[in-house]
Amino acid sequence: MRHLRPFLLLAALLLAAPAVQAQLYQAPGPTSPTSKDQVELYAPHQDKEVGIVSIPDSKLAVLVQPEGREWRGFRTVILRWGAAIAILGMAGLLLLFYLVRGTIRIGEGRAGRTVPRFAALDRFAHWTTATSFLLLALTGLVVTFGRPLLIPLIGHPAFTTLAQSGKAIHNFLSVPFVFGILLMIVLWVRDNIPEKADLVWLKTMGGLFSKSGEHPECGRFNAGQKGIFWAVVLGGGALAATGFLLLAPFALTGIGGMQIIHVVHGALAALMIAIILAHIYIGSVGMEGAFDAMGTGHVDENWARDHHRRWYDEQVGKGRVDPPPAVRPHPAE
């Protein structure tokens, strides 16, 4: 009898097989398809489908991510149009402003005497950040707009060489860019704390639109310059942070996070280029005497009195400039 038991068990199992099979394979129910036309082939995916993988690359556990479609829309349409409108729009506005207002002159003309404004280290910090930003912007624009604009002109192989070297330049220049920003924070942050006088400046927009040449009084930096400082420190800092995360892909986040980081980097970059365009304009052709500050480091006395009266008076108080003479010397005849 004991030897028979396994056979009886087997016989029982065999007899019960159809039932077991039905349990295992879920016999067709009333909703099961009966013809081929009823089979859903295109089962739609609305959201990410994530499982597990047995390979080390854990980011591949994402089976389907339909969000890639939205990122594609941002990269090919929104970013290109947005950046083009921001950058060309700013250039157009500046051109219009130049045609209406012209170069902002020094009220009484150049005095011929100068006041030291930016030391060598100040200018080093500025130009380190400036050159690396310009090259970063240029190489970024090449990658963003090169396919529709440059490939038809120079062809695929030449553009790949350009984009490849542009990518390397973009990656490596992030280091001097961040170094310059850190140096600027150390050098200038105490002069860029917002104060009450900034409100007056903002109300009149620093006299930008008044032909009378009136300037609200302000210290070393006016509200506009403070705006540029904080835009560069915060915007540039955010660009650097997102850029480094893009440089070390998937170090902190998965695919969704990487897409968001890229969106932030692209949108901020377009905004920063537009802001810096305005900065370049007002620091060069837009205002007489402004370039000297970052060029030679010495600004004209009358420019300083026009734009930074309080700072100028402080410099006079410290004895860093000659006191204004009572009578203006006439040039020798």
Next chain:
Amino acid sequence: MARMKFLCDAERCIECNACVTACKNEHEVPWGINRRRVVTIRDGEPGERSISMACMHCTDPPCAAVCPVDCFYQTAEGVVLHNKDLCIGCGYCFYACPFGAPQFPQTTNFGGRGKMDKCTFCAGGPEADGSPEEFQKYGRNRLAEGKLPLCAEMCSTRALMAGDGDVLADIYKERVVRRGYGSGAHGWATAYASRNRGDALAPGRVGTGGS
């Protein structure tokens, strides 16, 4: 002409990873690169399914749309291929790809990416069919030899199928009718949804410079 597609029948896949191994071996894919992988969803829960996933060779490939150097092209059979001589390894195709197909060899210590590598539907690349250069960059060109992708050819349960999309759809539908159930062909809606038809990036159209 046949429109080449992959179809993985999730009811049949047993997660044996033979397709993954076959692909790696056939194309001599380097370490760290997975042109094909098997993903298990709802692991250990009711409704657990395994799906073998690689490049689906989409009708309107997002990778081709976002590529800044325009290195992708689609053959007349709908196979999405790319030119490694043009690729700059920016990684955009991975962000856009719904299936995580593009792979990047790590070339520097700072996470820098080398040239992208992905499933070619065993169809090589722009180099001459069967040339050593083509094999070195893209792996074997089985399609040129009149053979289908090895991953599907070796699938022991016939879960993974490769070939003419219409034939695959027919086989799959017949299976579902016989079984009485099916969990949908994973990825088909995203890769080949009919709303993308007539798009400039459809096979052979101007958008991808299709041959």
